Amino acid sequence: MATKVSDAVPAVKKKRPAGSAPSGAGEALKLKALVDQVTATTGGKKKDMRAAVSATLQALGEALSAGQELNLPPLGKAKVSRKIDTAKGGVLIVRLRRNAGDADDEKDVSEGVAAAGE
Numbered sequence: 001m002a003t004k005v006s007d008a009v010p011a012v013k014k015k016r017p018a019g020s021a022p023s024g025a026g027e028a029l030k031l032k033a034l035v036d037q038v039t040a041t042t043g044g045k046k047k048d049m050r051a052a053v054s055a056t057l058q059a060l061g062e063a064l065s066a067g068q069e070l071n072l073p074p075l076g077k078a079k080v081s082r083k084i085d086t087a088k089g090g091v092l093i094v095r096l097r098r099n100a101g102d103a104d105d106e107k108d109v110s111e112g113v114a115a116a117g118e
Helices: 031-042 046-065
Strands: 070-072 076-086 089-097
Touching: 031 046, 046 070, 046 089
Parallel strands: none
Antiparallel strands: 070 076, 076 089
């Protein structure tokens, strides 16, 4: 039995004065800003970066919809904890676990894995 979205998520909307910008904590990262950040970081062409970012987001969305767990350092581990079917589509409640360490620390995942019997 699917839970209604209105039952799962309380409808809380805060009004802000006209012309005021949203605060940094509640502000959503939009595709254009993400493409700009990736372009600045990689030095690639914006057109190419937009296609790469869009394809990546599409693949991530499909994986989560299929119930796959994501393990993507430095983002972290993500898995769907609940699915809610609605008339307009579906809502995925995703749990994201981030490492407590620095996001720039990259580890080889195969290191430190004990062999069977150790």
